[in-house]
Structure formats: C-alpha cells, structure tokens
Amino acid sequence: MNYLDRSIDDLHALLVSKSLTSQQLVQDTVENIKAVDPELKAFIRLNENAENEAEAIDNQGIDADNVLAGIPIAIKDNILTKNLITTAASKILDNFNPIYDATVIEKLKAAGMITIGKTNLDEFAMGSSTENSAMQITKNAWDANHVPGGSSGGSASAVGAGEIVASLGSDTGGSIRQPASFNGVVGFKPTYGRVSRWGLIAFSSSLDQIGVMTRNVEDNARVMAAISGADPKDSTSVDMPVDYLDKINDDIKGMRIGIPSEYFGSGVDEGVKAKINEAIETMKSLGAIVDEVSLPHSKYAVPTYYIIASSEASSNLQRFDGIRYGYRAPEAKTLDEVYVETRTQGFGDEVKRRIMLGTYSLSAGYYDAYFNQAAKVRTLIRQDFDNVFKDHDLILAPTTPTTAFEIGTKISDPVTMYMNDVLTIPVNLAGLPAASIPAGLSDGLPVGMQLIGNRFDEKTIYQAANAFEKATKFTDLKPNVKGAN
Amino acid sequence: MISKEEVQHVAALAKLELTDDQLEMFTGQLDEIIDMVDQLSAVDTTNVAPTTQMNEQTNVFRADEPKPGTPLNELMENVPDEENDLIKVPAIMDKEED
Numbered sequence: 100m101n102y103l104d105r106s107i108d109d110l111h112a113l114l115v116s117k118s119l120t121s122q123q124l125v126q127d128t129v130e131n132i133k134a135v136d137p138e139l140k141a142f143i144r145l146n147e148n149a150e151n152e153a154e155a156i157d158n159q160g161i162d163a164d165n166v167l168a169g170i171p172i173a174i175k176d177n178i179l180t181k182n183l184i185t186t187a188a189s190k191i192l193d194n195f196n197p198i199y200d201a202t203v204i205e206k207l208k209a210a211g212m213i214t215i216g217k218t219n220l221d222e223f224a225m226g227s228s229t230e231n232s233a234m235q236i237t238k239n240a241w242d243a244n245h246v247p248g249g250s251s252g253g254s255a256s257a258v259g260a261g262e263i264v265a266s267l268g269s270d271t272g273g274s275i276r277q278p279a280s281f282n283g284v285v286g287f288k289p290t291y292g293r294v295s296r297w298g299l300i301a302f303s304s305s306l307d308q309i310g311v312m313t314r315n316v317e318d319n320a321r322v323m324a325a326i327s328g329a330d331p332k333d334s335t336s337v338d339m340p341v342d343y344l345d346k347i348n349d350d351i352k353g354m355r356i357g358i359p360s361e362y363f364g365s366g367v368d369e370g371v372k373a374k375i376n377e378a379i380e381t382m383k384s385l386g387a388i389v390d391e392v393s394l395p396h397s398k399y400a401v402p403t404y405y406i407i408a409s410s411e412a413s414s415n416l417q418r419f420d421g422i423r424y425g426y427r428a429p430e431a432k433t434l435d436e437v438y439v440e441t442r443t444q445g446f447g448d449e450v451k452r453r454i455m456l457g458t459y460s461l462s463a464g465y466y467d468a469y470f471n472q473a474a475k476v477r478t479l480i481r482q483d484f485d486n487v488f489k490d491h492d493l494i495l496a497p498t499t500p501t502t503a504f505e506i507g508t509k510i511s512d513p514v515t516m517y518m519n520d521v522l523t524i525p526v527n528l529a530g531l532p533a534a535s536i537p538a539g540l541s542d543g544l545p546v547g548m549q550l551i552g553n554r555f556d557e558k559t560i561y562q563a564a565n566a567f568e569k570a571t572k573f574t575d576l577k578p579n580v581k582g583a584n
Numbered sequence: 585m586i587s588k589e590e591v592q593h594v595a596a597l598a599k600l601e602l603t604d605d606q607l608e609m610f611t612g613q614l615d616e617i618i619d620m621v622d623q624l625s626a627v628d629t630t631n632v633a634p635t636t637q638m639n640e641q642t643n644v645f646r647a648d649e650p651k652p653g654t655p656l657n658e659l660m661e662n663v664p665d666e667e668n669d670l671i672k673v674p675a676i677m678d679k680e681e682d
Contacts (some may be wrong), residue, residue: 169620334644402621474634530638
C-alpha cells in the first residue's frame, strides 16, 4: 500500500465497502514502509501493536460517518505515545517509555486512527534539517541526497514518499511548514492554543504547536479538526469553535490577500520566487484581490526567536537530569556528576548550543538586554501582523527561501541554518495559524507556498488552500519512490 | 563578544561540561549567534510592553476537588535506579555547592 495516489476519502470508501479491513490496511502499510524506509529512514520505530488496534476497530465496525476510522497515521517522536518508546531523537531519552498518551493521541484514538510508528526529528525539535537527530539521517522524499527539512523531517518525508497518508508534527519556528515545503506535502500549524500541548515534549512553550501533514488539503483539515480543542491539562489551550471545514469548498472571489515585500528579498531563491509569483497569478485568476503589504519588523524575527526559544528551552530541558527517567550516566559517582555527565553525554551539540544561549540570555546582567528586549520586539512583530489583518484575509509568501538543500552542507554553520526559518518564524512569534501548500517544482524539488491567517481563522486558510489545490493539482505531483507499487 | 570564561560559566550553570575543543568551538559559534541577536538593541521599544502570553487569558483554575493521582508503580517505571519505591542516586559526596 503506497499512499501516493490515495486520499483518506478513498481509503474510507474501501473500508466501508469492506474491500479492505483496517487490519489489512495496517499490514500493507507496514510492508510498504519496510520496503521504502531502509533508504528513506523516516521512521525511528514502528508500533508493534498496530495490527491489534486495527483488528479491534474492525471488530467494532467502521463507522461510515467517520472518515478517519481505521486509518493509519505516523507521529513525530516528540509526542508521547503510551507504551511506545518516545525519544525526541535524543540519546537522553532513547529508552523512555511513556506512561500516558499525549492528548492529541487520545483524540486520534477516539477518532479511530491507528499510530503506525514514530518519525524522526531534529533532537528536541531543534533544527531545520533533521540532521540533528541522534538516531539517523532522514532523506528527502524527492532526492536522497537532500535533507527532508526539520524538525519534523521524518513526518514530512513519510507522507511525501507515500509511506503514510497523514502524520503529526510540531512547529515552533517552522518545523512543520518548512519540511512540508521541502517534501511537497500540505503542512499546517494552527493558532497557538488550538491544539493541546499536553504530552508534547516541550521545547519552547510560548511557540510550540502540534499540527498535521498530509498529501491534500481536505485530509489535512479533517485530521487537524480531530486533534483540536481546549484541554484542561494545557492551560494555554483555548476554547474556540473548530470550524476548519466550514468554507473549504467556497470560492475565493473577493478574498483580500496581502504579499509582504519583506518576504521576497534577496535571500529568496529565484526559482522559489518564480513559483510563488505564479501562485499569486493563480489566486488572482480565482478572483482574489492581491496587493503588497509590509511587515516592517520582519528582519528582527530571527534574533527575537532565537533568544525567546533558547531561553524557554533552557528552562524546559532542565528536567533531563538522569534522576526520574531517561539516560543516567553510568560512571557518575556524585549527585552533581549525575546531572553534569548525564546531560553532557545525553545531549547533542545543537541542544547544548541553545541551552547555553538561553541560559546566557536569562542570566543576571543580560536578562533585560536580551530576553526582555526580545519579548518587546515580539510585541512589535505581532502588531505588524494585526495591522495587515485589519483589512486583509490572508497573507501569502514563500514558505522557505530555497528548496531542500543537500545533506551535510549547512550543518556546520548554525547561523546559516537558522536563516532557513526566516519566513516561518514570525508566524510563531505572533501565534498565528499558517500552512505550507505545494506550489510546484523548481529544478525537480518541491516549492511551498505559505498562507498565513488571522488568529483562529484556520478556515480561511483551508478555503484558499483548497481552491488553489483544485486549480493547480500540485498535490498530485509525486516523487519516484523505490518499492512503490 | 562572548568570552571563553563566560561560555564556561554558562555551561556550568546549565550543568554541562565542555572539553577544550568544544569550548573553543562553542565560543566561536555562540559569538556569531550573539552578534546576530545584538541587532535587537537597535529597535526602539520605549513604551512597548513585552509579550508575556499569547491569548490574553486570565488564571485558569480547576475546581478545588481531589482527583486520583498517578499510581506510584507507573511513575517509577522509567527510573534508572530505585529501591523500595524510592529513587536512588549517588550520595552528595562533599558539602560543595555551586
């Protein structure tokens, strides 16, 4: 079973008509993963219990009204799955067996979806290429010499290569949208607070959100709706109506789309710009009113992000100390050695770098100049967006400055790597919803169009994305995958 | 500019130990990153309130009613070293605190 040509609707029809059982679907999925993944390396671990879970769903009977019933899904390995080892792609958690499911996992189970396995990521979600994983290097679904992007590289690559029809990722500075763009799939990050973070291994608590990657827009909206909702266990989650599908088949005549001039600077590759400009023409041909807008504080977004995210991460990662769970340094002779040796041996370089930057930014004498100043600039960045949304429905821009770069070419220079997220980071700082939608190919590699919406206005993003998808059919483009069919 | 001494100090605060080579490498990299973030000092933030939370929420409380906790055996499942339901760690060998 490869998912390159099948939507969730197609699979649901097969399950309802009993042409296929969920158990067979799971078996076929696992067989395909075993054929494709030795090369792709998107998966860290498969769920040995998936077939049993599928059997239970088959025994209950597939609910004809629940399109997600019996459908397999892949989960980024920083989301806790009960009794299925969850590592955050770090040595410090390589034996960690969660005693509870993340809220999003509980919701997926309630919807009848089956976790097929855990996908690779940059360690603790820190990175833009999945090269920071302590486990393995994941390849781009379109070219094995290129990165899948990050940090949700495994989730994006698995969908891009047709191993799975949907996956969960997390997005703190672009970690769903950038790999979605690099692998030619639909990636969605909701408004901050839409999806519970309970059970998401925390990186930066005011920026992190869980979201979804799929091959098409409608599938994405369905899975996003299933995982959304206020959760008493996450006090930053909010109670807003989940109306993502309300306008998904509406046309976009008269929709006001703003194009931020700052997102088309010299750092953006000509091939990417060309595809986004074509996308803008498509939107106009569909009746949208498009004009240029400005987000004046854009150039401060990357430094603002790195201070805030690193500071929050330095605090969140204090819990990894070898005491209650995870790796404990075997040679430690004193309590202090337990802490220092465990963390020194257990964390990779990028994690250490960010912990140190965060510790520095929060330390006495530097707090005001760094953390507090960043928090103020964050307010200005947010206001830039609020101003544009006073008289626009959506913002359209490239998702990434380039297509997927080659493995090993950026990893030794942190600042160069950080610039990959220059177009996605502002969205997390402002807490807005945004998606990356396939917009064609440049030199054989996928280009993503980013649609940014107003707070809690996911439905307008889905409306425009679906109209665009129907007009262009870029989501039908597929890579040559060894073992497919 | 961040010095090696500052990096060493920060690493110690974060309970990390760096080799000489790593100290060299990290100092160089952190220096570049700090150069990048120093741009923020140019932004006029007079009268701008810092963003402290995302969705204008006020205190989120639950009812003051007791609920079952997590069973001890589950909590102990991932503990690297334990004895009699207690987490075991090496003794604090001397009175040195940092």
